[in-house]
Amino acid sequence: MAELQTEPVVVIGLGRFGSALARELVERGTEVLGIDNRPKLVQSMVGQIPHVITADTTDIEALRQLGVAEFNRAVVAIGTDIQASILTTSLLSELGIADIWAKAISEQHGKILERVGAHHVVAPEHDMGERVAHLLSGRILDYVEVDADFAVIKTKPPRDVVGIPLRDSKLRSRWDVTVVAVKPQAAMAGRQPGFTYATPDTVLNYGDLILVVGAIDAVERFAATE
Template identity: 80%
Template sequence: MAETRTEPVVVIGLGRFGTALALELVSRGTEVLGIDHRHKVVQALSGRLPHVITADSTDIEALRQLGIAEFHRAVVAIGTDIQASILTTSLLSELGIPDIWAKAISSQHSNILTRVGAHHVVAPEHDMGERVAHLLSGRILDYVEVDADFAVIKTTPPRDIVGVPLRESRARSKWGVTVVAVKPQAALPGGAPRTFTYATPDTVLAYGDLILVVGTVDNVERFATSD
């Protein structure tokens, strides 16, 4: 296993989301304690997660006995049992966990989790649906929303900015976006691998190049649908 470089994480709720998260963290060298109230689930994961325990996360004494208060980060990945999700989050807050992440299945659930102590709330189904919707429109090949109204997209350049240095392309004045990196379509001299490199004012784009573009959500979408 890779050398651990981050503080351990407790993941509570080992459904599809929690299991995937826990396994990915372990693969990246993070020590993980997995907790689920279903003994069969814990048994099935015992060979894949180094530390996995059957426990009731809605029992604060059980959490104390497991030493959960010593963790800096915790993830409440409980899915369909909203009451258990909210109570577990509240108990983690009561134990003083400084960094609590929680999974929500609705906007109302998200609001309650925030009120009872979650520092970060994620909605995997909603976020993935939104991301796919962006990918199905225009030339967007990948989409990451980094703030409430700011995104990074991977796309190909519209014809208006092909063949001229970026400083002459008017990308920022016309669309309000910035091209930050480019991966050329054409083969590089000597067979060097094609990888993303930082774009400069002198960068000249070609049809088929892949570019990373940042800007507000509306602006990057407008850029990706232009021609």
């Protein structure tokens, strides 16, 4: 089987978020160029990231000299220096980087990053706080927001849908959600495979785990049903 090839990524800002991202990408076989303006931090990353350089990324000539313009994907993971984050993102856009990801520390910061050229804005602290809030507030066992108003949750089936085929459960008309996969309780004891795709004939049982997709308010209502 041919080895999966992924495009290289430049990661700018090697604080906790940026360094963790860079290391994970390297472990997954992606070539990474890590850049930070703090020499001691860069030195500490030698051996963890194959290509790591000290540079001022608010200087477009420095970016050109490092060959950043040759990358199609870049992540601006600069933390507290909002001005440097915004200027770096703007310069990457000026260099024609096709896919720019940028870390935001506030909603306003995120909006500015989008205006200056970021194609994707992530807010790790906000997203994690929101996820934990969902996990603490009800019967949701895991939660992933896949769009501004759409999510996938892991939960257990409420009483009303247990023991009948999914086609008869009226999930769409009652809660406007869809069960896409199920992990039978027996699978958790190692007696069956893990999650499998749900079909109209699938019958849910108490103790099963299910993956449910739908609008955020809809999956929350479904998860709150006993």
